[in-house]
Amino acid sequence: MDRRILLRGALAVPAAGLPTAAPAHTAGAAAPPAFDVLIGEVNSGRILLFDRDKPFTDAHVKWQPNPAGPGHPTEHRFGDTSGDGQVLLAVTGTWDSGTxxxxRRRDKKLLWSANVPDYPHAIERAAGTGVVVVAGRSKRPGGGDAKGGSLHVFRPTGGHSGSLVRAGAPIPFHQAHGLLRDPRLERMWAAGGFGLRAYRIVTTASSARPVEDAARRLTGFHHPHGLQPDHQHPGRPLVTDTGGVYAVAPRRCGGRPCAHAGR
Structure with missing residues (x-):
């Protein structure tokens, strides 16, 4: 990240400058918490859930959707809904097409699917509205310099995920790669091309559309790819790009968004 670039609406900090992780487990210390690991296997196209303490082999698969969709999995995450309980959101595909x-987690039932006319790389759901957003990069090879890319928005017409319908035309977004819902800011972050943008999801009884919060737009990244929450610091997403990992920390000056560039 060029320190001379003024980042509007947020502060990007290299991950090397973040607080260090907790020390390794030692005798007498509390055992680390148990959790599961969700993995996308490109060769088979499967999405697999494992206990982190067991071998990642077929004999230890705890859960998997069937089928996972055509192509290879690019992103998959669980989320809670009021109508369907916990669900798995997933995108799969190739350069030519995506899904x-x-x-539904409890019975593995496919509740909804839709074609995405890009190479999808991320999927996220806006809790409260039930709106689902998919980020897709160009269908052509060429890495981050290839042209094209869009955000695809789907809105529910009922109380269940199966009622999702397309909400208008795709929104152009160069090389869209990452999505993350920030419930504290009530924004949907989207990463791709050379920047990061934040959107408010504006809904009515018959529509849903992302409206950019332009004051929070960041530039200066080199092909940002992934977005993940920082669980130690809620409201500060972590962004990966070709050069490293950054924490995006929103700042305010005199009641208005502002930013300071630097390490």
Whole structure:
């Protein structure tokens, strides 16, 4: 990140400058918490859930949707809904086409799927509205310099994920790669091309559309790819790009968004 670039609406900090992780487990210390690991296997196209303490082999698969969708999995995450309980959001595909899907976790049922006319790389759901957004990069090879890319928005017409319908035309977004819902800011972050943008999801009884919060737009990244929450610092997403990992920390000056560039 060029320190001379003024980043509007947020502060990007290299991950090397973040607080260090907790020390390794030692005798007498509390055992680390148990958790599961969700993995996308490119060769088989499967999405697999494992206990982190067991071998990642077929004999230890705890859960998997069937089928996972055509192509290879690019992103998959669980989310809670009021109508369907916990669901798996997933995108799969190739350079030529892609599919977005929602599965109910308790019975693995495919509740909804839709074609995405890009190479989808991320999927996220806006809790409260039920709106689902899919980020897709160019269908052509060429890495981050290839042209094209869009955000695809789907809105529910009922109380269940199966009622999702397309909400208008795709929104152009150069090389869209990452999505993350920030419930504290009530924004949907989207990463791609050379920047990061934040959107408010504006809904009515018959529409849903992302409206950019331009004051929070960041530039100066080199092909940002992934977005993940920083669980130690809620409200500060972590962004990966070709050069490293950054924490995006929103700042305010005199009641208005502002930013300071630097390490």
């Amino acid at each position: 977005a899907s929602v599965y």
